[in-house]
Amino acid sequence: MNNIKQNFTIKDLENISGIKAHTIRIWEKRYNLLVPKRTDTNIRFYTNENLQKLLNIVLLNNNNFKISKIAKMSEEELVLQSRELAFTISINDEAINSLKLAMFQFDKLLFNNTYNKLLQKKTFKQIFKEVFVPFLNHVGVLWQTDTLKPAHEHFISNLITQKILINTEKIQYNITNSSKTYVLFLPENEIHEIGLLYLNYELVLRGFQTVYLGQSLPLNNLDYFLESENEICFVTALTIRPYDDLIEAYFNEINTITNTYGKTFIAVGQKVNKVKELALNSKIHLYDSISDLLKVL
Numbered sequence: 186m187n188n189i190k191q192n193f194t195i196k197d198l199e200n201i202s203g204i205k206a207h208t209i210r211i212w213e214k215r216y217n218l219l220v221p222k223r224t225d226t227n228i229r230f231y232t233n234e235n236l237q238k239l240l241n242i243v244l245l246n247n248n249n250f251k252i253s254k255i256a257k258m259s260e261e262e263l264v265l266q267s268r269e270l271a272f273t274i275s276i277n278d279e280a281i282n283s284l285k286l287a288m289f290q291f292d293k294l295l296f297n298n299t300y301n302k303l304l305q306k307k308t309f310k311q312i313f314k315e316v317f318v319p320f321l322n323h324v325g326v327l328w329q330t331d332t333l334k335p336a337h338e339h340f341i342s343n344l345i346t347q348k349i350l351i352n353t354e355k356i357q358y359n360i361t362n363s364s365k366t367y368v369l370f371l372p373e374n375e376i377h378e379i380g381l382l383y384l385n386y387e388l389v390l391r392g393f394q395t396v397y398l399g400q401s402l403p404l405n406n407l408d409y410f411l412e413s414e415n416e417i418c419f420v421t422a423l424t425i426r427p428y429d430d431l432i433e434a435y436f437n438e439i440n441t442i443t444n445t446y447g448k449t450f451i452a453v454g455q456k457v458n459k460v461k462e463l464a465l466n467s468k469i470h471l472y473d474s475i476s477d478l479l480k481v482l
Contacts, residue, residue, distance in 0.1 A: 193231040195221075201236065201285060202243050209239070216256035218242060233289070240286040241267035247279065268295065281320045288324075288341040296344050309352045310390075313383055314476075317345055321379065345379055353386045361392030365416045368407070370398040372435065375426040384420065384453070384475050391482060404438055411446045422475075423454035436460045436469070443468045453478055 195206045202209075212218045219239060221229045238260075244267045245255055258266065267286075280299055287296040303312050324338060367388050369381055378400055385397050396410075410417050427435040439450050443466040450469045457471040465471075472478040 193233075193236055195229065195231065198231055198236060198239055201289070202239050204239070204243055212242070212252060216252060218252075218256055237286070237290055238263065240282065240289065244270060244279065244282050244286065247282070280316050281323065284316070284320050284341065285323070288337050291337075291340055293344065296341070300348060309348070310387075313349075321345075342379060346382060349379070349382045349386055353382075353389055356386075357389050359389070359392060360394050363394050365393065365418055366410075367393055367395045367418050367420055368398060368410050369395060369420045370402040370407070371400045372421060372423060372426045373403045374401050375422075375424060376400045377424040378422075380424070380453070380475055381420070381422040384422070384478070387475075387479055388482070404435075404442065407442075411442065411448060418449040418451060420451045420453070423452060423456040427456075429456075429459060432456060432459050433463065436463060436465060439469060440466050451478065 199206045219235050221231050283299040369385050385395050388395050453472045
């Protein structure tokens with residue numbers, strides 16, 4: 186647990202909560218809602234408890250609770266009111282706020298209740314596209330601003346992954362198009378697989394046969410499928426790897442493979458923009474996002 190961020194700047198709170206630093210300071214001074222601490226050199230910082238309290242305040246305030254009323258609540262009442270409200274949300278923005286709260290509090294129960302309430306009004310596809318995707322984009326911003334620690338990201342990513350796997354399991358025996366097999370994998374040392382897992386779900390939903398090989402797979406591990414006489418389409422997603430200085434070589438290797446074996450390769454992710462000017466085989470297809478790929482499947 187040493188890897189969990191415990192101290193936050195006011196800019197961190199702004200990034201996470203969406204509430205401007207100026208407003209947070211007003212809430213501090215006027216209502217004494219947050220009490221920051223100070224380092225030995227007199228620099229203000231906020232604790233994990235401050236962050237959790239702020240997210241609870243924002244949830245209530247966004248649902249017609251006045252700040253003056255919130256300020257009069259005890260700590261226990263604030264947690265109880267926000268938790269009850271979070272369990273009954275149906276609006277996407279409030280669901281995302283609840284997911285943030287669940288992430289920073291490592292609250293699996295809150296995550297599942299938020300998800301289950303959404304499921305009463307939305308399909309899994311809608312939840313993923315309208316709630317999970319914006320939420321994960323926000324998580325990406327938190328990474329960039331060094332607001333988020335690996336433990337938080339791993340916790341919430343694993344919960345979302347579980348939902349994708351559960352929903353894929355429900356439909357995986359409904360294969361209506363077996364003429365082509367999609368083989369999905371991530372490049373070597375790439376571990377960010379939520380997008381690829383969801384793409385696998387979408388392919389299975391469409392009745393396609395898939396083989397999911399998962400994280401960190403070297404291209405030379407694809408021999409079994411390359412030598413197959415069946416129609417194979419490889420699908421990979423690029424988030425972090427290959428690094429920019431290696432991506433051209435990676436696609437040159439894919440180019441050689443497609444020329445040799447005649448198989449189709451699909452690569453998804455913003456990183457593909459780095460190689461769009463290369464003279465690649467016509468069997469290599471590049472898409473900026475999963476959404477763009479799904480439009481043509």
